[in-house]
Structures are given as C-alpha cells and as structure tokens.
Amino acid sequence: MSLQNLFKPGTLGQYTLPHRIIMAPLTRSRSAQPGDIPHDLNAQYYAQRSTAALIISEATQISQQGKGYAFTPGIHSQEQINGWKKVTKAVHENGSKIFMQLWHVGRVSHSSLQPNNQLPVAPSAIAVDGQAFTYEGMQDFEIPRALESDEMVEIINQYRQASQNALEAGFDGVEIHAANGYLLDQFLKDGTNKRHDQYGGTIENRVRLILEVTQAVTEVLGGDRVGIRISPTGSFNSMSDSDPQSLNQYLIKKLNDYNLAYLHVVENFGDSDNSHFNFDNLRHLFNGAYIANGGYTGESAERSLSEGKSDFVSFGSAFIANPDLPTRLKQNAKLSQPDQDTFYGGDAKGYTDYPTLKDENREMK
Numbered sequence: 001m002s003l004q005n006l007f008k009p010g011t012l013g014q015y016t017l018p019h020r021i022i023m024a025p026l027t028r029s030r031s032a033q034p035g036d037i038p039h040d041l042n043a044q045y046y047a048q049r050s051t052a053a054l055i056i057s058e059a060t061q062i063s064q065q066g067k068g069y070a071f072t073p074g075i076h077s078q079e080q081i082n083g084w085k086k087v088t089k090a091v092h093e094n095g096s097k098i099f100m101q102l103w104h105v106g107r108v109s110h111s112s113l114q115p116n117n118q119l120p121v122a123p124s125a126i127a128v129d130g131q132a133f134t135y136e137g138m139q140d141f142e143i144p145r146a147l148e149s150d151e152m153v154e155i156i157n158q159y160r161q162a163s164q165n166a167l168e169a170g171f172d173g174v175e176i177h178a179a180n181g182y183l184l185d186q187f188l189k190d191g192t193n194k195r196h197d198q199y200g201g202t203i204e205n206r207v208r209l210i211l212e213v214t215q216a217v218t219e220v221l222g223g224d225r226v227g228i229r230i231s232p233t234g235s236f237n238s239m240s241d242s243d244p245q246s247l248n249q250y251l252i253k254k255l256n257d258y259n260l261a262y263l264h265v266v267e268n269f270g271d272s273d274n275s276h277f278n279f280d281n282l283r284h285l286f287n288g289a290y291i292a293n294g295g296y297t298g299e300s301a302e303r304s305l306s307e308g309k310s311d312f313v314s315f316g317s318a319f320i321a322n323p324d325l326p327t328r329l330k331q332n333a334k335l336s337q338p339d340q341d342t343f344y345g346g347d348a349k350g351y352t353d354y355p356t357l358k359d360e361n362r363e364m365k
C-alpha cells in the first residue's frame with residue numbers, strides 16, 4: 001500500500017507541517033531531581049525523534065499541585081524553563097516543531113507529591129482505583145479533596161502562567177491535556193464530577209473549566225498555536241461518562257469559538273470500549289485540524305487520511321522504539337518493539353538507545 005497521503009504536507013494552525021505523522025505525548029519520568037527539571041538526556045531523546053512532523057511533549061505539570069508521578073517534568077520554575085530551552089533548541093536544530101502538553105493531574109496523585117503533603121484535589125471526593133507512582137514506590141490512591149468553586153481562578157492562572165513559561169522556553173505551541181482521566185477530564189465526565197456548583201451537574205457546567213482554561217491559554221498564545229487532547233471513551237484512571245457523545249459534541253461546538261489549531265483525539269487506549277462512539281461526528285463538528293490517535297499503523301493511518309477521517313495521525317509507543325518512525329513507515333521497514341520495563345523512570349536505557357535504520361544497517365556491515 002502506498003502511503004501517499006501520510007507524506008503530504010498539511011496545515012496545523014499557523015504551521016505547515018511536512019507530513020502527517022505526529023509524535024504523541026509520552027510520559028517517560030526522566031527529569032533531573034530535585035526540581036523536575038528537563039536536562040541533556042531529555043534533549044537528546046527529543047532531538048532523535050525530530051523526524052516527526054510535530055512533537056507533542058510528555059505531559060508537564062503546570063504547578064506542584066498538578067504533579068502526580070515521580071520524576072515528571074514541570075513548567076512552573078525558572079530552572080524548568082531553562083531546562084526546556086535545551087529541548088526546544090535541539091528539536092528546532094533538527095528541523096521539527098514541538099508543543100508542550102500542559103498537565104494538571106487532579107486526583108491522580110498522592111499526598112507525598114503535593115505541596116505540604118496535602119491531599120490531591122479533584123472535582124469531587126472520589127478516589128481513583130489503583131496506586132500512584134511516588135518516590136517511595138507504588139502507594140494506594142487517597143480520597144482527594146473536592147476543590148472549592150473559588151479555587152478555580154488559581155488553577156486557570158496556573159495554566160495561563162504555564163503557557164507564558166512554555167513560550168519563554170521556546171515551544172511552538174501548547175496542547176491542553178483534557179484526556180486520560182486527569183483534572184480537566186475529571187471535571188468533564190459525570191463519573192468523577194458530582195458537584196452542585198457552576199462547575200458540575202449539567203453538560204454546560206462540566207465543560208466550563210475546560211473553556212475557561214482554553215480562554216486563558218489562547219489569550220497568551222492565540223488559538224492557532226493551541227491544541228486540545230480528549231479521550232471521549234477512555235476508562236483509564238477509573239473514568240466513565242453516561243453520555244459521551246452529547247458531552248463531546250457540546251464541548252467541540254464551544255471550543256470552535258477559540259479557533260484552535262487542532263483537536264487531538266485518543267480514540268483507543270488501554271481497555272476502553274469505543275464501539276458505540278462516533279468519532280467522525282466530532283471531526284465534522286470541529287473547525288480545526290483533527291489528529292487521530294490510538295493503535296494506528298502506517299496503513300491504517302493512511303486509510304484514515306484518505307477516507308477524510310483525520311488530518312494527522314499521532315503515534316505513541318511506536319515512537320518510543322523507533323526514533324526514525326516516518327522513515328521506517330515510508331520504506332515499509334520493520335518496526336522495533338518498545339520495552340515496557342523502561343517506559344517510566346531510569347536512564348538512557350530504553351530511552352535514547354533505540355537504533356535508527358541507519359544504525360541497524362551499520363551494525364550489519
């Protein structure tokens with residue numbers, strides 16, 4: 001199968017990208033400690049993957065309260081901004097672009113990671129099933145503290161400041177992380193949002209925080225350098241919603257007011273059941289580019305593009321093990337398989353030591 005659509009240039013907000021293969025955000029938990037600071041090893045990792053038309057950074061906490069895993073990077077201190085400068089410089093020198101994924105984890109955290117060891121925060125006091133990845137090892141999730149209505153202003157300000165910091169660090173744009181069960185997704189879905197104030201109850205109220213965050217972020221960057229990621233059918237982090245189609249239709253129609261560069265949709269991740277969801281419907285409602293994600297191969301990505309179901313396709317795990325993924329897809333070459341034991345935390349092993357095709361050919365000689 002010829003992958004001609006995959007290798008056509010495409011428009012994403014204010015940018016023209018050389019092809020349609022995007023690197024999905026991937027948490028790798030390898031920032032320098034203390035301080036959650038990106039460093040040279042991270043710059044090398046992203047530089048190696050600059051074959052992507054666009055890189056979306058690993059999820060990056062906008063505040064200490066927004067942190068939920070050991071070793072993840074932040075964007076709320078000057079040291080972190082300076083560390084990210086190394087990353088953006090390396091990516092730009094290698095000819096790609098990079099957006100930062102802005103992250104507040106909400107309840108998916110642990111008091112040992114929070115300021116003054118306070119409880120994590122959430123729309124409602126409902127715990128996630130499972131365990132948090134902390135510096136003391138895996139620990140059970142606690143029952144989070146429900147946020148007061150007047151605390152939302154502070155969280156929105158964290159997003160605004162993080163956007164400014166991302167700009168200072170040299171990012172080409174930002175992606176608002178409203179997927180995979182983190183704070184904004186927790187407000188969106190009625191399985192986690194049981195509030196009775198203006199941020200809970202009706203769909204209009206549950207969408208409010210995302211729209212206020214989007215307003216703040218686009219004030220800093222303009223809509224054409226901002227994307228948003230959602231996972232309408234995702235159950236990761238104990239998520240559920242009673243009517244995802246209506247919820248997401250309403251959200252997309254409202255998001256159109258901000259002229260965003262893209263909508264990034266996790267269509268399939270983990271054990272989510274997406275069989276009853278109509279993703280085409282969201283694509284047609286949205287007025288920017290649609291990035292499809294979740295389990296795509298070169299061929300299924302090409303099919304999605306040629307059938308008009310997406311404008312770009314992002315690849316996650318394939319980019320972990322194949323820094324030169326676009327070249328491999330173009331040449332129909334074999335893909336390396338990622339080692340799950342080195343996904344989160346550690347050093348260069350399983351991070352910057354995956355070979356390119358060129359490396360492999362050199363080894364064979």
Ligand SMILES: Cc1cc2nc3c(=O)[nH]c(=O)nc-3n(C[C@H](O)[C@H](O)[C@H](O)COP(=O)(O)O)c2cc1C
Nearest residue numbers: 024025026027058059269294295296315316317343
């Ligand atoms: C190791 C790992 C880390 C991930 N980290 C993030 C993240 O930081 N932010 C996010 O939105 N999704 C994250 N994801 C989800 C991926 O972006 C992607 O949606 C998922 O892997 C499905 O795409 P794929 O089938 O191409 O891998 C992560 C996935 C993996 C495997």
